Amino acid sequence: MVVAALPWLITSPYWRGILIVCAMNVLLALSLNLVLGYTGQLNLGQSAFFGIGAYVSTILVKTYGWNFWLACVAAVGAAGLLGLALAAFAVRLRGHYLAIASLGFAVITYQVLINWEKVTEGVRGIYGILPPVRSTTALFYVVAGIAVVVYVLMDNLVRSPVGDTLRSIREDEISAASLGVNGAIWKAFAFGIGAAIAGLAGCFYPGFVGTLVPDAFNIVESFTMMAMVIVGGMGTMIGPVIGAIVLTFLPELLRGFGESRLMIYGLALTLVVLFMPGGIVQAWLALRSKFS
Amino acid sequence: MSDLAALVVQQSVNGVYLGCLYVMVALGLTLIYGVLNQINFAHADFVTVGAFAAFFTATRFATRVLGLPDAGAYLLSLIVALGVGALLGLAVNAAVFAPLRRGDELRPLIATIGVSVLLENFQLWLFGPIPYQFDSPFSRETIRIGRIFFTAQSVLVVAVSAASIAALYAFMRFTFLGKALRAVAQDRETAGLMGINPNLLIALTIVIASALAGMAGALLGPVLVLTPFAGATVIVKAFAIVIIGGFGNMQGTILAGILVGIIEAFTVQYLGSGLIDLVVFVLLLVMLVLRPTGLIAERKEENV
Amino acid sequence: MKPVLRTAIAAFAAAIAFSAFAQERVIRIGVLMPISGPGSYFGVMGKEGIELAMEQVAKNPINGYRLQVQYEDSACSPLQATNAVKRVLDQFKPHIVVGEECSDASLAIAPILDQAKVPMLNAGSVTMKLTESGYKYVFRIFPNAEQQSLPLANVAYKTLKARTAVILHEKTNAGSDNADGFEKPFVAMGGKVLAKIDFSRDVNDFTAIATRIASLGKVDVLPTFALEGQTVRLSQALAQARVVKGGGGNAVQMGSIWLPYGYDQKAGQASEGYVRIVQFDPSEKRAMVQSFVKAFNAKYGADKVPTHINAHAYDTILVIADAVRRGATDSESMRDRLSKTKDLEVTTGRITFDAKGQNSDLSVVHFVETQKDLSWKGMSWQ
Numbered sequence: 001m002v003v004a005a006l007p008w009l010i011t012s013p014y015w016r017g018i019l020i021v022c023a024m025n026v027l028l029a030l031s032l033n034l035v036l037g038y039t040g041q042l043n044l045g046q047s048a049f050f051g052i053g054a055y056v057s058t059i060l061v062k063t064y065g066w067n068f069w070l071a072c073v074a075a076v077g078a079a080g081l082l083g084l085a086l087a088a089f090a091v092r093l094r095g096h097y098l099a100i101a102s103l104g105f106a107v108i109t110y111q112v113l114i115n116w117e118k119v120t121e122g123v124r125g126i127y128g129i130l131p132p133v134r135s136t137t138a139l140f141y142v143v144a145g146i147a148v149v150v151y152v153l154m155d156n157l158v159r160s161p162v163g164d165t166l167r168s169i170r171e172d173e174i175s176a177a178s179l180g181v182n183g184a185i186w187k188a189f190a191f192g193i194g195a196a197i198a199g200l201a202g203c204f205y206p207g208f209v210g211t212l213v214p215d216a217f218n219i220v221e222s223f224t225m226m227a228m229v230i231v232g233g234m235g236t237m238i239g240p241v242i243g244a245i246v247l248t249f250l251p252e253l254l255r256g257f258g259e260s261r262l263m264i265y266g267l268a269l270t271l272v273v274l275f276m277p278g279g280i281v282q283a284w285l286a287l288r289s290k291f292s
Numbered sequence: 293m294s295d296l297a298a299l300v301v302q303q304s305v306n307g308v309y310l311g312c313l314y315v316m317v318a319l320g321l322t323l324i325y326g327v328l329n330q331i332n333f334a335h336a337d338f339v340t341v342g343a344f345a346a347f348f349t350a351t352r353f354a355t356r357v358l359g360l361p362d363a364g365a366y367l368l369s370l371i372v373a374l375g376v377g378a379l380l381g382l383a384v385n386a387a388v389f390a391p392l393r394r395g396d397e398l399r400p401l402i403a404t405i406g407v408s409v410l411l412e413n414f415q416l417w418l419f420g421p422i423p424y425q426f427d428s429p430f431s432r433e434t435i436r437i438g439r440i441f442f443t444a445q446s447v448l449v450v451a452v453s454a455a456s457i458a459a460l461y462a463f464m465r466f467t468f469l470g471k472a473l474r475a476v477a478q479d480r481e482t483a484g485l486m487g488i489n490p491n492l493l494i495a496l497t498i499v500i501a502s503a504l505a506g507m508a509g510a511l512l513g514p515v516l517v518l519t520p521f522a523g524a525t526v527i528v529k530a531f532a533i534v535i536i537g538g539f540g541n542m543q544g545t546i547l548a549g550i551l552v553g554i555i556e557a558f559t560v561q562y563l564g565s566g567l568i569d570l571v572v573f574v575l576l577l578v579m580l581v582l583r584p585t586g587l588i589a590e591r592k593e594e595n596v
Numbered sequence: 597m598k599p600v601l602r603t604a605i606a607a608f609a610a611a612i613a614f615s616a617f618a619q620e621r622v623i624r625i626g627v628l629m630p631i632s633g634p635g636s637y638f639g640v641m642g643k644e645g646i647e648l649a650m651e652q653v654a655k656n657p658i659n660g661y662r663l664q665v666q667y668e669d670s671a672c673s674p675l676q677a678t679n680a681v682k683r684v685l686d687q688f689k690p691h692i693v694v695g696e697e698c699s700d701a702s703l704a705i706a707p708i709l710d711q712a713k714v715p716m717l718n719a720g721s722v723t724m725k726l727t728e729s730g731y732k733y734v735f736r737i738f739p740n741a742e743q744q745s746l747p748l749a750n751v752a753y754k755t756l757k758a759r760t761a762v763i764l765h766e767k768t769n770a771g772s773d774n775a776d777g778f779e780k781p782f783v784a785m786g787g788k789v790l791a792k793i794d795f796s797r798d799v800n801d802f803t804a805i806a807t808r809i810a811s812l813g814k815v816d817v818l819p820t821f822a823l824e825g826q827t828v829r830l831s832q833a834l835a836q837a838r839v840v841k842g843g844g845g846n847a848v849q850m851g852s853i854w855l856p857y858g859y860d861q862k863a864g865q866a867s868e869g870y871v872r873i874v875q876f877d878p879s880e881k882r883a884m885v886q887s888f889v890k891a892f893n894a895k896y897g898a899d900k901v902p903t904h905i906n907a908h909a910y911d912t913i914l915v916i917a918d919a920v921r922r923g924a925t926d927s928e929s930m931r932d933r934l935s936k937t938k939d940l941e942v943t944t945g946r947i948t949f950d951a952k953g954q955n956s957d958l959s960v961v962h963f964v965e966t967q968k969d970l971s972w973k974g975m976s977w978q
Contacts, residue, residue, distance in 0.1 A: 014686035042398055089580065096331050096539070099401065100531050101580050104573045107528055111570040114767075114796075123796070124769050125674055125700060127725075128707050211674045211704040219528070223405055230402055263417065266410025273403040274391060299811045306803045422636040423825055425862070432864070434836045441836055515801040517825060525798045560804035561811070565795045566767060 016136045020208055022248040023143040024201045029228040029240035030150055031197035037235040038158055039190040040170025041090060044222045045102035048109035049079040049195040051217030053202020055120055058129055058212050068132040072203040076196045083195020087188035106219050113214040131207030143204050150197060155237050166190060227269045233281030242280050298439045303557040309446035311553020312453040316508035317526055318533040318545050320501030326540030327497040333404040336523030337411035338380055338502045342373035342509025343518055347426045362429035370510045377506020378499045385498040415520035426513035449511050532576040623661045623920055626684040628670040628695030635672030638697035638905055645909030648895055653913055658920045670696050674704035681705040685712055691927050694912045699723035699770035706734050715931045719908040723769040727952040735934050735953040737911060744852040744873055745777030751963055753785045758816035762809050763792045765821040774821040774852060802833035810837045815847045824859055831866040841869030856903035860970040870966040876904035876944045888943045911942035
């Protein structure tokens with residue numbers, strides 16, 4: 001597969017690092033897509049779960065000497081639980097209220113990370129974190145492998161009746177309720193899984209960067225993740241993957257343009273929402289049908 | 293006056309000053325929601341744009357080109373920020389809100405997020421990342437009443453916010469356009485049937501809200517670290533205020549804004565400035581659980 | 597001229613030029629500075645200092661080696677610094693990296709550079725962890741937190757006769773280290789710390805904090821460790837709350853090297869009575885300092901006073917040039933020559949690195965107090 005060959009084609013350590021970032025972003029985009037794309041819940045708090053995953057796994061390994069993989073499982077569990085907690089809120093909230101509540105959730109998590117210095121070291125940061133596998137190539141294979149597995153599992157999930165249920169909640173929650181769909185349980189399900197996957201991505205992040213500071217998990221991250229999902233194509237499986245890849249590589253390639261390259265996020269998001277709400281996937285399908 | 297009493301009064305005064313600033317920002321948000329049923333995530337950036345516009349007016353244009361004294365320059369910058377905010381609102385409405393009006397409620401929200409990121413990075417490219425020091429000449433004048441002190445700036449802020457609120461209130465209550473706005477807020481379709489042009493009114497709402505945001509930016513300039521990301525620090529609190537006060541409810545927003553300002557001052561006193569956001573947001577979540585419709589409840593039914 | 601002859605001459609000339617070019621060897625210096633973000637004035641001033649030094653000291657090759665500099669923006673943030681250092685290591689392959697200014701960012705890049713066996717020359721961070729973590733490739737010419745705060749505590753207790761203090765600091769490694777560095781010795785001598793107030797970098801209104809301090813009773817000194825922008829606002833708020841001398845109060849604000857020379861002008865009357873520790877003093881009579889100031893004015897304008905940030909950055913090039921002069925040709929020999937730097941005179945004093953890579957020569961460090969006319973008056977030399 002192309003993906004497996006990538007680390008051999010790209011030899012510079014810096015770009016290999018970008019590949020790893022891309023794989024993590026794919027995971028994050030997929031996690032958000034389940035909640036946003038398939039269940040239609042505007043969750044702006046995804047950065048919180050990413051952060052929980054990162055901090056729980058790192059603290060368990062560094063302070064308590066746990067094995068990395070066990071710590072990762074614990075981190076995923078913690079993130080998932082937190083996702084369920086947010087779901088408890090989401091149950092009674094609609095649209096805008098949910099958006100702001102989830103934002104508030106993300107802010108609170110961020111503030112806890114900053115202020116609970118005894119445990120997280122706050123803004124001082126945790127330094128010298130080692131990745132679970134030494135070489136960059138190996139790390140890429142691990143993260144990309146996990147992303148592929150998650151993709152396949154999620155794909156099966158959305159094709160199953162569960163997927164239909166989630167979609168019905170997205171389309172029209174009230175009508176779905178009238179058909180006997182218990183919105184609360186399914187929303188909790190989506191939030192929990194989405195949070196857990198984001199936590200999973202969080203496990204690998206500190207080891208890759210080497211330094212862990214709360215700043216990596218402020219709410220801008222949530223917006224970036226959302227941009228990836230929407231620009232790629234909300235509600236499809238391949239959409240978030242494409243969105244993650246495009247929005248990871250484009251700013252790097254545009255580095256020559258200086259600061260203006262960051263405008264690409266805002267520009268892409270706005271244009272897509274205005275003209276192409278289905279994202280790149282929609283554009284691709286439209287193009288294909290034009291030429292067939 | 294006992295020490296404790298002086299302290300309480302002083303921090304309350306500090307809190308009211310901050311609160312008025314937040315109210316100016318939150319008022320625009322709540323207005324847009326009340327009439328349009330939409331959240332404008334780019335609101336923070338309107339504030340930042342207003343702050344920059346005011347900065348350049350006060351420090352470059354008014355003083356060097358027009359030769360005004362500092363005080364006059366600052367006051368002029370308030371007006372300029374008002375205008376710039378209004379124009380920006382008009383532009384964003386035309387580009388984003390108007391075309392997306394007939395869709396689901398998620399799309400405009402996400403579009404405003406995109407506009408927000410775009411505005412931030414555009415300003416980053418334009419003004420650079422180095423923080424600007426925006427000083428208001430009124431901040432240097434201290435007024436003392438007994439043991440309580442405040443600056444001329446805080447008096448200005450309170451006066452301007454009070455005036456803006458009064459003007460807005462009068463507009464909504466006593467003018468035809470204002471009443472039409474309230475009609476649109478209640479029921480857009482019926483209002484349309486009655487010969488009121490909803491598009492025009494919506495544009496008007498956004499313009500008023502953005503103008504308020506722009507002016508808030510000018511007033512906030514001395515309080516914020518002025519970078520393209522300055523608005524972000526305020527917007528989260530503004531959202532909290534809007535929810536605590538009740539979405540679309542003007543009185544609630546004002547009350548909540550002042551409350552948040554006072555909470556902030558007392559949090560600094562007893563807990564530390566790092567915990568402000570935490571306290572405000574815990575309050576927000578508590579409100580969402582106990583009283584989702586806000587401090588001053590206003591029933592809003594959701595139609596299927 | 598015959599075409600064959602012409603070609604031959606051209607080829608000969610090209611060969612000479614090429615061999616001369618091949619002779620010229622390069623020492624690549626990567627520079628990580630905060631060009632964006634709240635610490636960006638560090639980056640701007642740092643770049644000014646380095647550019648001046650390159651003109652003055654490194655215009656011609658040293659020992660046959662030309663010095664070449666490349667700048668990267670690390671934005672005073674550990675994340676961006678990590679990215680920037682990885683990028684510069686990958687693309688520029690420097691023999692030595694100068695950076696960063698902010699402690700958090702410096703701590704983030706230190707392990708990476710140490711592992712890559714590329715020496716790191718730091719001229720702006722105070723955190724103790726930088727030289728206490730066992731890195732073999734890290735060198736610092738800037739006084740660390742303890743070197744700065746211990747004299748501050750001494751002056752506070754012994755010279756100013758202060759017995760109560762309220763410590764104000766930004767919520768970063770640098771701020772916290774400095775705060776602790778003051779608190780420990782001050783308390784050990786018998787002083788009392790009434791409160792330790794921290795704040796994040798996006799706080800710009802300090803009225804509430806100043807009110808809180810005013811409510812704490814008699815405060816003698818206010819050691820402050822924050823960036824310039826925030827310190828200006830803080831001083832003004834403290835003056836308004838009648839806490840500090842500049843506002844009619846009695847407390848004396850104290851600070852470390854963090855504040856550049858323009859602070860007093862920006863803060864106005866509020867800065868009166870501010871006591872700070874300085875290492876670079878543009879009025880110092882030493883020849884090297886005066887010629888630096890002159891050259892700085894010539895390049896950047898007669899009304900621009902060089903700050904310690906300019907001076908420290910300038911000195912990094914002096915230190916590197918000195919190492920190259922003594923035989924540094926690559927990363928390993930650079931590290932070796934740096935560690936052997938002894939008594940090197942620079943604008944900010946003299947450099948001798950100890951076993952941990954920290955410059956331990958503080959002979960030029962002294963205290964100044966801000967006067968009513970906002971000028972500096974030297975206090976007792978330490």
